[in-house]
Amino acid sequence: MRGGRIIVRVQPVDFAPLGIGVGKALMAEEAWIHGPEKPRDVERERERPSKPVDLETLRRRYDFIEVLPPRNVSSSEDVDRLPRNVSAFLVREFNFNYGLLGELCKLNRPILVYWDRFGYAWHGRFIREYAEEAGSVCFVPFGAEDVERIIHVLRAIAFLRSLKILYVGDVPSHSVRCASYDFADLQSRFGVRFQQISMKEYERTVETADRDKSMHVAEKWSENADILDEREGRLMEYANIYIGLKNLLQKYDANGITMDCAFLRSVDLVPCYSFAHLIDEGIPSGCEGDTSAIISMAILMGLSGEAVLMGNLFANTTHRDIENNVIVINHDVVPPSMGAKDARAKLRDFHATGKGLTGYIELDRGRKVTIMGMDRNARRLWCTCGEIVWTEDTVHCRTSIGVKVKDAKRVGREGFGHHQAMTYGDWVEEIEMLGRILKLDVHTI
Secondary structure, eight states: OOSSOOOEEEEEEEEOOOOOOTTSSHHIIIIIISSOOOHHHHHHHHOOOSSOOOHHHHHHHOTTEEEOOOEEEOSHHHHHTSOSSOSEEEEOOOTTOHHHHHHHHTTOSOEEEOOOTTSBOTTHHHHHHHHHHTTOOEEOOBSHHHHHHHHHHHHHHHHHHHOEEEEESOSSOSSOOSSOOOHHHHHHHHOOEEEEEOHHHHHHHHHTOOHHHHHHHHHHHHHTEEEOTTOGGGHHHHHHHHHHHHHHHHHTTOSEEEEOGGGOSOGGGOOHHHHHHHHHTTOOEESTTOHHHHHHHHHHHHHHSSOOEEEEESTTOOHHHHHTTEEEEEESOOOGGGBOTTOOEEEEOSTTSSOSOEEEOOBOTTOEEEEEEEOTTSOEEEEEEEEEEEEEEOSSSSEEEEEEOSOHHHHHHHOOSSEEEEEESOOHHHHHHHHHHHTOEEEEO
16 A cells, blocks of 8 residues: 555563462363373474464564564553554463453453464454453454454554545535534544545645646656547646645645535536546545545555545446346546556546546456445445446446446345445455444445
8 A cells, every 4th residue: 555654553462370379270280281292282383384474474574564562461550551552452371361351451452362373363262252241352363364354454444543534625515415524523433534624725726736747747647548538738737636636635734535526616626537546646535525435445445455446336327237236336536556457547528528537447357346335424334245347438427337246136225325435355354344343333245
């Protein structure tokens, strides 16, 4: 993922023994602790994984993981001294110290159970039961895939908490009602901060964009795309939008943006193609002031580390599509990096108006994608996984993507949210895990 540095910080914790006392567990000490090694335990230790997932290997594999020095905990005071700016606590030595585990759970961070090189937390069930009784979210990996999922979920949450999103225009949006505009609530639950600015400030910033910078951007766009609909003569004008947006993000120290674009005074000011490039730079950029959609985008960007697009569900969909279990995602912002191999972007006008700039590019047919939507209160998610079967230039909106899913009719019956987000890969299980941490009701369709 490009953009700002995201850190997943893990704090290992070792609990001190309870101190059972002399004479209280003589058989256990004689047979289990000082007795001979279990033959199959010895065999297990000799096994070598094809893809090790121990912490040190993960730290080397992923530059966003930081493993703090282990902390020994023998009292409530030790728990109080643990750092709070961590993504998760990793319980290594437990020693059945349930009281201190309960204290740790009060710090409101996910509890991970130590796993071996294969990703197996052999005795994690003991910790999970007590951690969940104490109200914490606890993950017990049982295989390398589980460990990878946990790491990506923690990255997504760290990404959310790092975001400051510019909201350009009026609240609520003029074209979206199925979204949350309680910015204080969104910050308290997700860590995402919103900064509202006026549409006039956006327009002024575009008008005063540096000419040389805009010319450089326009030249790059021209090199990397086919230009249609007589957009050549105004390409630098549209590049002003990109430079203006970058200036606004820098001015407000923001790393995300959404705009109530239905209320722009001119179609020539639509930020579609600029948003597409910002997304490729790791900056969530969402249309129509849909706050629920941009949070969905950020979640998928954090999980995948790749670009994400958002769009309407069932716009430009036929009855035959549904009968063949094909749903359609349809909008005007498609990040160039999501294009299929050797596909070349086409720069076109906005909705055949002869104004504005949107991009179209063929997506990678046959690849798996995850589609996710969020309700207007930002408390429920739905998600599904499918396969891209076609991409079409449908003018209004510019890009339509056909995705074959298990049950298109069920998506129609049970899906919710104004816009949905989509990215490459199957991230359904990760979304379910993330929902547990963020206390979101996740519906898998």
